[in-house]
Amino acid sequence: MIYGYARVSTVGQTLDAQLEQLKAAGCAKIYREKVTGARTDRRELLKMLKHLAPGDVVTVTRIDRLARSTFDLFAIVKQIVDAGGQFRSLAEPWADTGTSTGRLMIAVLGGLADVERDLIRTRTAEGRSRAKARGQHMGRPPALTPAQQAEARQRRAEGATLKELAQSYNVGRATISRLSV
DSSP states (O other): OEEEEEEESSTTSOSHHHHHHHHHTTOSEEEEEESOTTOSOOHHHHHHHHHOOTTOEEEESSGGGTOSSHHHHHHHHHHHHHTTOEEEESSOTTOBTTSHHHHHHHHHHHHHHHHHHHHHHHHHHHHHHHHHHTTOOOSSOOSSOHHHHHHHHHHHHTTOOHHHHHHHHTSOHHHHHTSOO
16 A cells, blocks of 8 residues: 655645645655644544555655654654555655665664754753753752742641641642651
């Protein structure tokens, strides 16, 4: 079975040109949606991937209709190949897992996706380090102010139970137990 996948990002755009090209390419069923490619929970894409059987071919007009990043493209194409299917792009003949050149290019994409993932991880870590150096607190704000924490420690030292303290500050018992007495 040859499946087509057509996507546009905004409501103002139309799928007409993509649908015409996919029909001309022999697609028996075309999954279509109007949603940003940045979303990973695209309903029609997920439905198509779920229905893939060995020997099926997924066709798109251009690879940017399928994914917005190298990492996402590789992940989606890997799902197709793992299901025993093939992937091809009409505008990019090199993106055809049915050919040895296409499989090579997808392997290269996998390497690029890995590099992209590492770069994102590195940039994120650097951003966190810079924020911490500026004194910016990372994560959720504390449930209790420093004054409340001091007061809770004092009350705990005087014999108040975790349950009593948690109820009086409207927090969980674990929040109180984490305060060092």
